[in-house]
Amino acid sequence: MAIVNEKQYSNESFLAVWKIEESHDELQALLPSEILTDAELAGISHAQKQIEFFCSRLTIKYLADKLGIEYLGIKKDQYGKPFLVGSDWQFSLTHTAEYVAVVMHKYLPLGIDMERPSEKLQKIAHKFLSYAERADAAGDLDKLCIYWSAKEALYKLYGKRKVIFNDNLLIAPFSINQQVINGRLKINEIDQTYQIFVEKIDKYYLVAVC
Ligand SMILES: CC(C)(COP(=O)(O)OP(=O)(O)OC[C@H]1O[C@@H](n2cnc3c(N)ncnc32)[C@H](O)[C@@H]1OP(=O)(O)O)[C@@H](O)C(=O)NCCC(=O)NCCS
Structure with a gap:
């Protein structure tokens, strides 16, 4: 194994x-x-x-x-x-x-995602980050990767379609070495906060909402 x-x-x-x-x-x-x-x-x-x-x-x-x-x-x-x-x-x-x-x-229900920082996240940042989240990320590729993975994990936890990433899935400001960050799923009748666990494995961020 x-x-x-x-x-x-x-x-x-x-x-x-x-x-x-x-x-x-x-x-x-x-x-x-x-x-x-x-x-x-x-x-x-x-x-x-x-x-x-x-x-x-x-x-x-x-x-x-x-x-x-x-x-x-x-x-x-x-x-x-x-x-x-x-x-x-x-x-x-x-x-x-x-x-x-x-x-x-x-x-x-729970969600997990694993991604590596990449330039492409800069290009789509406006699509998946709110104004406040973009200000917090400030173009930092590692933070963008954590934001993206955290939202993908929240998306998988929710599991349904028609999710607007920069509005329905929100992440509180965090620092790059933080191992637990806070997320919020706010869609239709749901308004729920979650702890999100972050760790680095090689060049990847592993992010889990569980
Ligand atoms: C489904 C999605 C989350 C998969 O993420 P990914 O990074 O491409 O791939 P991952 O390897 O991390 O995850 C794949 C797994 O997600 C799971 N998955 C797929 N759809 C899912 C859903 N609706 N709910 C929960 N999990 C789901 C599956 O288990 C899949 O693996 P499998 O097909 O081998 O069983 C992604 O493709 C997606 O659709 N994201 C949302 C798209 C979107 O709206 N983006 C807008 C951003 S601005």
Whole structure:
């Protein structure tokens, strides 16, 4: 197993991070048919995407086994939000070319994202940041990356479409070394604040709302 990071955020929420080092065939061989169905694999044509998919399923299975959850497969709802078949446990996942990360909570929805700072975030900052958030980020690529990932994680927690990132998802000002930041989901009848956990793994920021 290539789990490189595990932690518990609370009594009921758990993280596992897989570093992708195995070949496509090695990973596929680790997946029994009850985890990897032909139908699931048929929908993913790109080899790298298959690798990330294999690792996501292996990481979910790893956490399920550790937490005593019977793994009966994964399905997605009408918005694409994944859920564990036959279980109240909630989960969220993110994949990059090098890592896959999964968080699970016994019953509450949660969200996770992993991104690396990149110039492209400067170009779209006005689309995903409020005026106050842009002022706080002040063009800093690391802060922009944390803002983006925190909002992607909040988006996954919510799980539905028609979310306006610079209005419905809000992040309180933070400093670059802060490990817990505050976020707010404000949409329709929902107005909820969340603690958001931030850590750096290699060149990536791992951000989890859980
Ligand atoms: C769905 C989305 C959040 C995925 O994020 P990403 O950075 O591309 O990819 P990640 O690897 O981090 O996450 C992918 C996982 O998100 C999960 N996901 C997809 N749709 C989801 C939803 N509606 N709710 C919760 N999780 C979802 C899936 O598990 C998916 O992995 P899988 O397909 O292997 O099961 C993203 O593509 C998206 O749609 N973001 C919102 C777009 C938007 O409105 N942007 C406007 C900004 S101005």
